[in-house]
Structure formats: structure tokens, C-alpha cells
Amino acid sequence: MAHSEIIAGLDIGTTKTCCVLAEVDLDTETIDIIGVGMAPSDGLKKGVVVDLEAATASIQLATSKAQQMAGSVSLRSVWVGVTGEHISSLNSRGVVAITSSDREVTDSDVDRAIEQSKVIVLPPDREIVQSIPRGYVVDGQDSVHDPVGMSAGRLEVETHIITGSTSFLDNVTKCVERAGFAVEGRVFEPIATAEAAVFPAEKDLGVALADIGGGTTDIAVFINGDIFHSAVLPIGGQFVTRDIAMGLRTAQYEAERTKIAYGCASSDMVDVDEIFTITTIGETQIRELPREILVGIIEPRMQEILQMIKAELMRSGKLDLLPAGVVLTGGGAQMPGTAELAQQVLELPVRIGRPEGVRGLNDTVETPMHATAVGLVRYAAKNHAIWHDEQKASTIKHGLKAWISRWFK
Numbered sequence: 001m002a003h004s005e006i007i008a009g010l011d012i013g014t015t016k017t018c019c020v021l022a023e024v025d026l027d028t029e030t031i032d033i034i035g036v037g038m039a040p041s042d043g044l045k046k047g048v049v050v051d052l053e054a055a056t057a058s059i060q061l062a063t064s065k066a067q068q069m070a071g072s073v074s075l076r077s078v079w080v081g082v083t084g085e086h087i088s089s090l091n092s093r094g095v096v097a098i099t100s101s102d103r104e105v106t107d108s109d110v111d112r113a114i115e116q117s118k119v120i121v122l123p124p125d126r127e128i129v130q131s132i133p134r135g136y137v138v139d140g141q142d143s144v145h146d147p148v149g150m151s152a153g154r155l156e157v158e159t160h161i162i163t164g165s166t167s168f169l170d171n172v173t174k175c176v177e178r179a180g181f182a183v184e185g186r187v188f189e190p191i192a193t194a195e196a197a198v199f200p201a202e203k204d205l206g207v208a209l210a211d212i213g214g215g216t217t218d219i220a221v222f223i224n225g226d227i228f229h230s231a232v233l234p235i236g237g238q239f240v241t242r243d244i245a246m247g248l249r250t251a252q253y254e255a256e257r258t259k260i261a262y263g264c265a266s267s268d269m270v271d272v273d274e275i276f277t278i279t280t281i282g283e284t285q286i287r288e289l290p291r292e293i294l295v296g297i298i299e300p301r302m303q304e305i306l307q308m309i310k311a312e313l314m315r316s317g318k319l320d321l322l323p324a325g326v327v328l329t330g331g332g333a334q335m336p337g338t339a340e341l342a343q344q345v346l347e348l349p350v351r352i353g354r355p356e357g358v359r360g361l362n363d364t365v366e367t368p369m370h371a372t373a374v375g376l377v378r379y380a381a382k383n384h385a386i387w388h389d390e391q392k393a394s395t396i397k398h399g400l401k402a403w404i405s406r407w408f409k
Contacts, residue, residue: 003027005384006034008066008078008181009376010059011189012172015214015238015331017041017058019066020365020373021073022358024381031381032360035073036370037065046215046234047084049171052178059179069361077184079380080176081192081372082129083218086165089188089230091134092117095156105138105147105155113157120161127166130188134158134226143224160227162188187379189372190220190230195382196375197329197353197368200225207324209353210309211372212332214238217305221316229316233308237332240301247297248289249280258294259335265302266337267295302338306345313346325349331369 003026011018021035039062043055067073094117098109118131136144137156147155173183193211194203203222211218213236221229240263245255262276274291309326313319325348328338333352342350355365355374365374 011373019062035066035070037062077182081189083189117159190218192375195378196355202324205324212330327353329353329371
């Protein structure tokens with residue numbers, strides 16, 4: 001019989017809150033999207049909660065829309081994406097000795113090594129969000145992905161550790177709980193986004209993910225299939241909207257509408273005779289302006305965002321080791337001309353990443369802005385499948401022991 005579960009991914013962003021519901025078959029790991037909900041976010045700034053009530057209301061609205069689309073689904077818990085300027089990361093190493101008589105590496109040895117890698121000095125107001133194994137070293141032999149069952153006297157693990165401010169993380173949890181849901185898991189957003197938008201072959205070659213959100217841009221660098229570097233930049237698409245509002249003397253909502261309807265990141269893609277319409281503050285009459293004026297406001301800010309991405313990739317030390325280039329996701333990546341401008345600035349191959357490998361309402365979540373929420377579902381499904389396989393193996397093991405015991409009796 002198939003074992004399926006309903007999994008919810010919740011992306012609480014600066015400009016929008018997105019909830020994706022999926023039915024996951026734990027045996028085949030197939031994911032069917034059954035509900036999607038989107039709501040404006042008013043309670044966050046650069047990934048950090050600044051208004052508990054507003055953030056809670058956004059979560060309630062997004063999850064309610066997703067449940068209505070899914071039908072009679074009762075949602076109790078969600079997987080939440082976390083980001084923000086307070087997030088930081090580092091690479092650590094844990095080492096343990098294999099003391100069993102047969103010198104065979106077990107799951108408990110792997111767990112001990114990972115726990116050892118998490119023994120780092122942290123300020124009292126910070127905590128570990130995730131600890132991701134990047135690879136194992138067995139008696140000096142590196143690049144081992146699964147050491148369980150191997151003979152060894154010494155086991156080392158390299159982990160990528162993500163930390164965050166305890167108070168900021170607690171505020172996100174409070175908002176979700178006030179909305180009526182339990183937090184089943186917290187995932188650093190670019191890790192989740194990569195699950196949906198980056199291909200395994202790209203991770204093996206060497207690739208960078210840049211998720212351009214409303215208030216922040218998340219970076220993740222993958223080398224040899226494993227995450228090597230991650231960061232959060234305090235800039236995003238909302239800065240473009242603000243520039244338009246200031247440059248054209250219009251309201252924020254009108255600037256956002258104009259950006260979505262007429263925006264373009266590259267002046268090379270705009271003809272001189274193109275026009276756009278806008279309503280400025282204090283005027284009731286709609287104005288018509290050359291579109292190149294709008295692009296002249298957008299392009300410098302997009303160049304700045306891309307230059308900051310390039311600087312972060314240089315800081316990782318892996319800019320020259322990314323043959324698969326850069327995958328752009330998030331709402332900021334949807335603007336026409338973004339990929340073309342990014343190729344010029346980053347001097348690397350660039351593609352726009354969209355959610356892959358899901359069924360059901362996949363046409364509803366095919367845009368870059370849904371990548372994080374879908375990625376949360378994929379990340380959760382992978383963890384649920386691992387747990388399910390472990391439970392099944394444990395059941396078989398105990399069943400075999402019981403059968404042998406009965407046979408001897």
C-alpha cells in the first residue's frame with residue numbers, strides 16, 4: 001500500500017507569503033501539488049518580523065487559500081522557510097573514533113560526528129538553524145557520501161552550519177503558531193529553493209543560486225553536489241519599487257504595478273518608441289511616458305543587486321569554479337531582461353530557475369516566486385521519505401528477529 005502524507009511549505013517573505021500544499025507518496029517520493037495560496041506580507045522587513053499581527057494575518061490568508069484550493073484538507077503543521085540579515089553560515093568539521101569491535105561505521109557514529117561538528121562557539125542570542133553534512137572522510141579518504149558499513153578507525157564529517165538570531169527565529173514561530181499551526185521544521189530558504197530550482201547535475205558541476213526576493217537576496221553555492229557557501233544580502237526587488245516611486249513621484253502600490261506591467265532590467269531590450277502609463281501623486285490624470293525612462297530607473301538598481309551577488313561569490317572563493325553558472329529565482333528574477341543583464345555583470349552562464357519535478361497543479365507554481373515554497377515541500381518530502389525508509393527497515397529487522405525467535409522455539 002502507498003504511504004502518503006500532506007505536506008505544507010510556507011514561504012514568509014517581505015512582500016508576499018506563499019503556502020503550497022502537496023500530497024507526497026513516501027514510497028515513490030512523487031509530489032502532487034494540491035493547493036496554493038498567496039497573500040501580501042505587511043509584517044516583515046528584510047526577512048524579519050516587525051509586526052506580529054500583520055504577519056500572522058498574512059499566514060492565515062495564504063494558508064486558508066491553499067486549503068480552499070485543496071478541498072477538505074485539514075492542515076495542522078507547516079515547514080517554514082527562514083531568511084534575513086541575521087542569518088550567517090560557516091563550515092565546520094567533526095571527528096570521532098570508531099570503537100566497535102568490528103570497526104564498522106554505524107548510523108550512531110555518523111550522528112556523533114555530526115553532533116561533534118556542531119560544537120562551535122555561539123553568542124547566547126544565536127542558535128543553529130541547520131547543520132548540513134557536506135561529505136565524510138574515512139581514515140583519510142575524503143569525498144565519501146555514505147560511510148555507514150565501511151571499516152574505519154576514524155570518521156570525519158564536514159558540515160555547513162547555518163545560524164540565526166534566536167529572538168528573530170522565535171518571532172517567526174510565534175506568527176505561525178498564532179495562525180493555528182505547528183512548525184514541523186525550519187529550513188534556510190536557499191537550501192529549500194535549490195531543491196526545487198537547481199538540477200543535481202548543476203550542483204555536481206558547480207553552481208550558484210541567487211534568490212532575489214522583496215527585501216533580501218539569498219545566495220547558495222554548490223560544489224561537487226554539496227553546499228559550500230551561503231549568505232543573505234540586505235537588498236531585493238522592493239528597492240527597485242522604491243526607486244520607481246521616488247523617481248516618478250508615485251505611490252508604492254502604483255510603482256509596484258508599473259514595475260510588474262512595464263519593467264525591464266536591460267535597456268538593450270526596449271525600443272525608443274515604447275510608452276507606459278502611470279499616475280503620479282497629486283494628479284488624477286494618467287500620464288504616458290517613454291518606457292526607456294522607467295528602464296533607466298530600474299537598470300542601475302538591478303546592476304547594483306547583481307554586483308553585490310558577484311562580490312559575494314568572489315568572497316566565497318568559488319567564482320571561477322562555477323561551470324554551471326548562476327540560477328536566478330524569486331520574484332526579482334521574473335522581470336524581463338534580468339537574465340541577460342546578469343550574464344553581462346556576472347560573466348557566467350545564467351538561467352531563470354523555476355520549480356521542477358512536481359505534478360498536480362504544477363502550472364500554478366511554475367514561476368520563480370513559487371520556488372521556495374515548492375522547495376520546502378520537496379525538502380520535507382525527502383526527510384519524510386528517509387524517516388519512512390528507516391521505520392520500514394526497523395520494522396523488517398524486528399520482524400525478522402521475531403521470526404527467527406519463533407523458529408527456534
